[in-house]
Amino acid sequence: MPKVTIAQHILASNETIAGEIQQSLVAQGIRALNIMSSPGAGKTTLLERTIERLRGELGIAVIEGDVETTADAERIEAVGAETVQINTRGACHLEAHMIRDALAEIELARVNLLIIENIGNLVCPAAWNLGEDMRVVVVSTTEGDDKPAKYPQMFAASQVMIVNKLDLLPYVDYNMEKVKRQALAINPHLRIFELSCRTGEGLDAWCAWLTDFAYHRL
């Protein structure tokens, strides 16, 4: 199958560039997160609430991945973080060469935390290393409680799972314990946060963890 051979070649080249990005970020003391989820799980809103809380304390830069539009980059800039938008024009995930090009646009001297918001997609982004230190998968209580079992690669590839939209829990059938059990069966080391970007519940714990991460305390 030529498709597989070439896909592996492209993945190998992606790994090389991702390795270079990681080395460069480590040398500059910058830590990097890659945030992934389904469309509409709340990644951008999570970043807005997170940056509002941490912008006085951390130098945060954001790379926004979307198939189309600059709407998310505009939202993130409005809360005060330097942002570069990548539009993939049809592609379903970010690749390391896109991150390398985006990093060239950022004044890195003032940055100690780089956040990459990937394309809304629970399948493809899991396979693509972007040079990040940590991968975060966001799920929400309105998506159904079967997502870890149905998209296991994403949960195996992540170090952190955030369950968002806690405020909607009373109105949906969502078994939180089942989700956590499924996710931990796939990846026993997963760190789990439950929160609501709407009410603010759970944001303190997430932001405290993120600050520790940014300052190399974990």
Added chain:
Amino acid sequence: MPKVTIAQHILASNETIAGEIQQSLVAQGIRALNIMSSPGAGKTTLLERTIERLRGELGIAVIEGDVETTADAERIEAVGAETVQINTRGACHLEAHMIRDALAEIELARVNLLIIENIGNLVCPAAWNLGEDMRVVVVSTTEGDDKPAKYPQMFAASQVMIVNKLDLLPYVDYNMEKVKRQALAINPHLRIFELSCRTGEGLDAWCAWLTDFAYHRL
């Protein structure tokens, strides 16, 4: 770029198989729907509620696409439709050859409506013709009201848009008119249904339309 050449080759081969599937279904008087959405927008629940209402009237068969698990096929079989599960084991969309193989497992003589539930993904499935007569994209009120603008290919490629989870509208910031305006700007011919699988609101109109579709009345 060899990747593009080969991807086009694979897409061309997919078109050939999709054309054969469509011819075969037409010859047997079977109409086919391809249902697509983000993970967790409610495709499977929509099929459960739809099949419960129409199973006495129509011969319905379902092909269930998932990256992993047979959970959705089990849910659909439980409401009484013949179901074949496809597990793509990592692939982010269904392809026509998978549908051809699944159709070989179904007793088509009793079927007049074939429903294909695609992988939960708002990007990749839009590019792959499965031999269907009609494409339906499902969005939900908890996903944010920017999805048509951010994933335009999916809305351009569909003939029907269903907005699900109407019951959660009071608890979220979702501008229904904005979503419809965005979607119709991309695709002015889109037929739109608003419904709640939880309360049943809007299901009558959708099921009446689907019955007309199955009986070649539209």
